[in-house]
Amino acid sequence: MNRKEYLKYQYNYHKYISKQYNRLANYHMSISNIYNNKLFRKVNTNEVNIVTKKIEKPNIEVRYPQITNLENKLVEQQLNKKLKSRAISLMEDQERDQYNLVYMDASYNVKLNEKKLLSIYFNNYGYSKGAAHGGMLTNSITLDIKSGKEYEIKDLFKPNANFKKRLSDIIKKQIKEKDIYLLGEFESINDNQDYYLTNDKLVIYFQVYEYTPYAYGIPKFDIDYNLISDIIDMKGPIGRLI
CATH class of the missing domain: 3.30.565.40 (Fervidobacterium nodosum Rt17-B1 like)
Known part of the structure; x- marks a missing residue:
């Protein structure tokens, strides 16, 4: 050949x-x-x-x-x-x-x-x-x-809400529940965290090798709006959906 x-x-x-x-x-x-x-x-x-x-x-x-x-x-x-x-x-x-x-x-x-x-x-x-x-x-x-x-991720939440810790804690819980193998310890999402919205969920995702091996694909974490309703800015984008 x-x-x-x-x-x-x-x-x-x-x-x-x-x-x-x-x-x-x-x-x-x-x-x-x-x-x-x-x-x-x-x-x-x-x-x-x-x-x-x-x-x-x-x-x-x-x-x-x-x-x-x-x-x-x-x-x-x-x-x-x-x-x-x-x-x-x-x-x-x-x-x-x-x-x-x-x-x-x-x-x-x-x-x-x-x-x-x-x-x-x-x-x-x-x-x-x-x-x-x-x-x-x-x-x-x-x-x-x-x-x-x-919209950046900070635009989804109330001005003084500690959304990074709240979302990170939810992600840590999902990692444990799903027994996801990590290349390194997950501590927190970043200030410009990648995300997208659906009509009922905020989805946080990471790049391949950022925390997980290639075989896992793109790790995604679905977060229902009702789990974070107390910190959502009701005048922001998610506020229109709930």
């Missing part, structure tokens, strides 16, 4: 792996929706039209969301710039981290689209020639589609 044939083989193989990874993630999301009876109740959506755009290079495909039907076109432009920027940021990180990159596939999931809120989770899978396995990177963004505001 010559070099050209080898690279083509690696490209097709990891394209298949990436598609299976995304298919499995969507399957688990569907099962979760059925379990929580969310498929059988009316959802108050924003009626925001989201289309998929692509960035394509040799052996690279990055899909990202764009909004098309907001009345305020200035806000729409601002939001779309932020959404594209998140996808590009992951792509650039993957290109920098993966030496001799053979393949990259990136996509997104809309986790929340109601009450004038949009929360989107981005994922990026890349593989380098000769690597034992591919690399996974993720990020997310939560936006107000009326004002264009981007």
